[in-house]
Amino acid sequence: xxxxxxxxxxPTRRKVLELLRQQPMTAGELADHFPLSRPTMxxxxxxxxxxxxxxxxxxxxTITYQLKISVLEEALLGFAQAFGIGSGAPxxxxxxxxxxxxxxxxxSQGNSR
Amino acid sequence: xxxESRVSNDRxxxxxxxxxxxxxxxxxxxxxxxxxxxxxxxxxxxxxxxxLTGLVFAAYGNALPKLIGPAVGTIGEARxxxxxxxxxxxxxxxxxxxxxxxxxxxxxDAAHVGSIAAVAVSGAAVMGYAGxxxxxxxxxxxxxxx
Numbered sequence: 001x002x003x004x005x006x007x008x009x010x011p012t013r014r015k016v017l018e019l020l021r022q023q024p025m026t027a028g029e030l031a032d033h034f035p036l037s038r039p040t041m042x043x044x045x046x047x048x049x050x051x052x053x054x055x056x057x058x059x060x061x062t063i064t065y066q067l068k069i070s071v072l073e074e075a076l077l078g079f080a081q082a083f084g085i086g087s088g089a090p091x092x093x094x095x096x097x098x099x100x101x102x103x104x105x106x107x108s109q110g111n112s113r
Numbered sequence: 114x115x116x117e118s119r120v121s122n123d124r125x126x127x128x129x130x131x132x133x134x135x136x137x138x139x140x141x142x143x144x145x146x147x148x149x150x151x152x153x154x155x156x157x158x159x160x161x162x163x164x165l166t167g168l169v170f171a172a173y174g175n176a177l178p179k180l181i182g183p184a185v186g187t188i189g190e191a192r193x194x195x196x197x198x199x200x201x202x203x204x205x206x207x208x209x210x211x212x213x214x215x216x217x218x219x220x221x222d223a224a225h226v227g228s229i230a231a232v233a234v235s236g237a238a239v240m241g242y243a244g245x246x247x248x249x250x251x252x253x254x255x256x257x258x259x
Contacts (some may be wrong), residue, residue: 021199057174059191
């Protein structure tokens with residue numbers, strides 16, 4: 001359950017879940033909605049997969065992400081969105097490879113590593 | 114999702130279902146024993162089993178959207194399947210919470226009728242939604258096919 005709270009605490013990951021609510025999407029389609037680097041988005045997807053909130057499946061020729069969220073988790077998501085949990089904090093970017101969150105000044109700096 | 118993780122996922126769902134069943138059977142036996150010992154009335158046993166049934170099936174409805182089957186052929190089919198999983202999960206969870214609440218607080222007659230009505234309405238809603246989604250998707254596919 002703590003992995004679910006950790007996943008839902010980040011506004012970027014909540015937005016990913018909101019987008020997947022509309023329909024399953026590929027990683028590229030999801031990443032196009034965010035001003036973050038692809039490796040950073042991959043790290044966010046990894047956190048969501050670890051929390052068992054999304055699942056990747058091969059549909060046709062592409063890997064597509066689908067929502068895998070229980071009713072209670074969806075209610076928690078709505079609660080977190082309604083109260084803006086985590087949205088007031090400085091923009092945080094996951095560093096791919098270490099799974100740790102660190103503060104960055106501008107999300108547009110992306111990941112030059 | 115590879116074969117190994119799919120098997121592990123399926124195993125988790127089976128274990129979850131078995132645990133829910135064990136809770137329902139165990140609690141029912143406990144209530145029956147308590148009635149036999151004269152600790153509670155027949156009405157309390159009936160209400161207790163009603164509340165337990167509602168809560169157990171609500172827990173199953175809660176987990177329903179997580180039951181993703183094998184990969185489908187197109188993104189449209191995946192969209193329909195996802196929508197149906199979410200809708201049926203919510204419908205069943207709410208219906209069985211109403212079921213449990215009626216058995217906990219309403220009069221016996223109201224609980225008998227209301228609990229069955231709640232489940233029947235949610236079942237009809239899920240069937241209706243599934244039919245509507247399927248027809249909408251067929252229409253979309255026909256429009257997109259040259």
